[in-house]
Amino acid sequence: MELRWLESFVIVAEELHFARASDRLHLAPSALSAQIRALESHLGVRLIDRGRRTRPALTGAGQLFLEEAQRTLAQVARAEAVGRRAGRGELGHAEIAYVASAAFSGVLTDVLTRCAAPGTQLTVQVRELETPAQLEALASSDIDVGFLRWRPEYPPGITADCLLTEEVVVALPAGAPLAAHEAVPAAQLCHERFVAPHFAEEYGCRDQILEVADQGGFSPQCAPPVRDFIAALTLVGGGLAVALVPDSLRRVQIPGVTYRPLADVRLTTRLVGAYRKGETSPAVRGVIRRLREAAAATAVVE
Numbered sequence: 336m337e338l339r340w341l342e343s344f345v346i347v348a349e350e351l352h353f354a355r356a357s358d359r360l361h362l363a364p365s366a367l368s369a370q371i372r373a374l375e376s377h378l379g380v381r382l383i384d385r386g387r388r389t390r391p392a393l394t395g396a397g398q399l400f401l402e403e404a405q406r407t408l409a410q411v412a413r414a415e416a417v418g419r420r421a422g423r424g425e426l427g428h429a430e431i432a433y434v435a436s437a438a439f440s441g442v443l444t445d446v447l448t449r450c451a452a453p454g455t456q457l458t459v460q461v462r463e464l465e466t467p468a469q470l471e472a473l474a475s476s477d478i479d480v481g482f483l484r485w486r487p488e489y490p491p492g493i494t495a496d497c498l499l500t501e502e503v504v505v506a507l508p509a510g511a512p513l514a515a516h517e518a519v520p521a522a523q524l525c526h527e528r529f530v531a532p533h534f535a536e537e538y539g540c541r542d543q544i545l546e547v548a549d550q551g552g553f554s555p556q557c558a559p560p561v562r563d564f565i566a567a568l569t570l571v572g573g574g575l576a577v578a579l580v581p582d583s584l585r586r587v588q589i590p591g592v593t594y595r596p597l598a599d600v601r602l603t604t605r606l607v608g609a610y611r612k613g614e615t616s617p618a619v620r621g622v623i624r625r626l627r628e629a630a631a632a633t634a635v636v637e
Contacts, residue, residue, distance in 0.1 A: 431480045433483070446625055450625055498608050505594070513527075
């Protein structure tokens with residue numbers, strides 16, 4: 336049974352007039368009659384009574400069939416709409432991972448808000464994951480999009496767009512003498528212990544500490560590396576170390592921690608959105624498109 340037969344039958348049933356139905360369908364009356372006869376032959380039942388002196392009328396079987404034909408066409412229309420929306424990246428599911436600072440910066444929530452815009456029914460699952468683990472998960476397709484710290488290079492098949500460039504500030508114990516400074520000179524950090532996420536995993540942390548130490552004219556003392564910036568701030572709050580952190584972490588109100596800019600060293604760090612090149616999933620492409628929109632908006636503001 337062909338879909339066009341159902342469409343023709345429903346229009347004839349609505350009009351009960353072959354000429355008007357032909358006009359609506361942009362078909363010749365003979366072609367329309369042929370489709371109705373083909374449908375009736377396929378079903379083995381007369382659907383329309385074509386009386387010579389009266390208007391066409393639905394038979395009892397035709398009335399019953401009309402309800403099912405209308406439901407079928409409505410379902411086909413819904414399926415077509417879903418398919419088109421899915422193809423535009425308005426429907427579907429995506430797995431997103433992020434480093435904590437992406438959430439504090441507002442970048443992640445911006446993209447999620449765009450994904451939840453009216454007319455969009457994208458569902459996303461989000462989870463916190465360190466930068467190296469995100470890159471591995473992207474490569475193995477365990478996640479679809481990652482919000483992570485910039486790297487000089489990415490695994491084969493992975494690319495990234497810069498979402499935010501921000502200043503690096505120093506996190507200090509709130510009661511430390513250095514907290515009295517509006518901006519901390521590098522030389523004043525000579526007696527402090529620096530804590531940072533794993534040097535091998537958070538690209539740039541070690542280099543930033545060395546740059547501050549070079550400006551201040553000292554060799555840095557470093558505490559054992561920790562899992563992430565939140566763990567580093569916890570040690571700072573306990574008075575055990577200082578940390579160089581992205582400015583967005585000022586929003587993290589950990590007891591005993593205060594933040595100050597550096598007086599004579601300008602350091603920056605970047606948040607990026609990473610994803611697979613040549614992504615085929617329309618839903619994931621939809622998230623990537625909104626990620627790029629957020630990146631473009633940030634670039635305009637900067």
